[in-house]
Amino acid sequence: MMRTLGIVGGMSWESTATYYRLLNEGVRERAGGLHSCPMVLHSVDFAPFAENMGVNDWESITNGLVHAAKSVESGGANAVVIATNTMHKAAPEVQAAVDIPLLHMADAIAAGAKKAGASKLGLLGTAFTMEQDFLSRPLMEKYGLEVIVPGNEGRSLVHRTIFDELCCGKIIDKTRCDYISIINSLIEAGADAIVLGCTEIGLLVRAEDVSVPLIDTVHAHVELALEYVFS
Structure with a gap:
């Protein structure tokens, strides 16, 4: 029985697409057959996040990430993955907002x-x-x-x-x-x-x-x- 991942992506979608492909390839390699990775993907619109970074508005960014993490949790995810490095600046707040582990x-x-x-x-x-x-x-x-x-x-x-x-x-x-x-x-x-x-x-x-x-x-x-x- 595989666990379900919650992916917070879209920052940018260019790399989120790579996450999606690699996760599914990794599951196929390990489990074989028609198996693919169970996941819940919340892909944000990156433009407002980039604008908020430009003016150092991390409160708005954190609120958006918390909303996305809660979304994947409510969708059945057993853990949350923030599919970007920079947004790990808000990782403590995201982890505090959900009851599932954040894979840092x-x-x-x-x-x-x-x-x-x-x-x-x-x-x-x-x-x-x-x-x-x-x-x-x-x-x-x-x-x-x-x-x-x-x-x-x-x-x-x-x-x-x-x-x-x-x-x-x-x-x-x-x-x-x-x-x-x-x-x-x-x-x-x-x-x-x-x-x-x-x-x-x-x-x-x-x-x-x-x-x-x-x-x-x-x-x-x-x-x-x-x-x-x-x-």
Whole structure:
């Protein structure tokens, strides 16, 4: 008997589609036949969330996420997955609002780091993810992992291209080269794995592009979710 996942997605739908595919492929691989992943998906309109991020209105964002989490809970989900890194800023409030467990991205990243044998992680993501500690703090405090981020210019480029390009489905070779350069600077600073800490970055950067392991947070989060589905 598989457990049902509640997916809070749409931020952006580009990566939510990857979650959906990977979860179903993972269930088919484990269970075979015509089995697919039991899930309840609440996919939000991302535009208001992005606008609220732009004016630092996290109260509205949190309210929207809480509403979505309650929606999947009432729909029969046994756990909730926020299918984006940045929105884990509101993870404590979301968890407090529902009676089902939230499968946290930091736990997924830590599992990926353990698999890679890594202890110093270079983190890419939105400015919120790179500059605030809602992911880096649990990685350091709970798992003893060191987290480093790009310098100001690199952070600005990554943040801008996530919203202007990747969330809009635009995959640009020049941007890939820029990301690889930023990643190489993190490797030179001692990173022994790179966390693609925005769920769209895996659409752009591939394992063969860099010399250390990549922890693609979509894949890592899906693995954590599948463990729960079959537990």
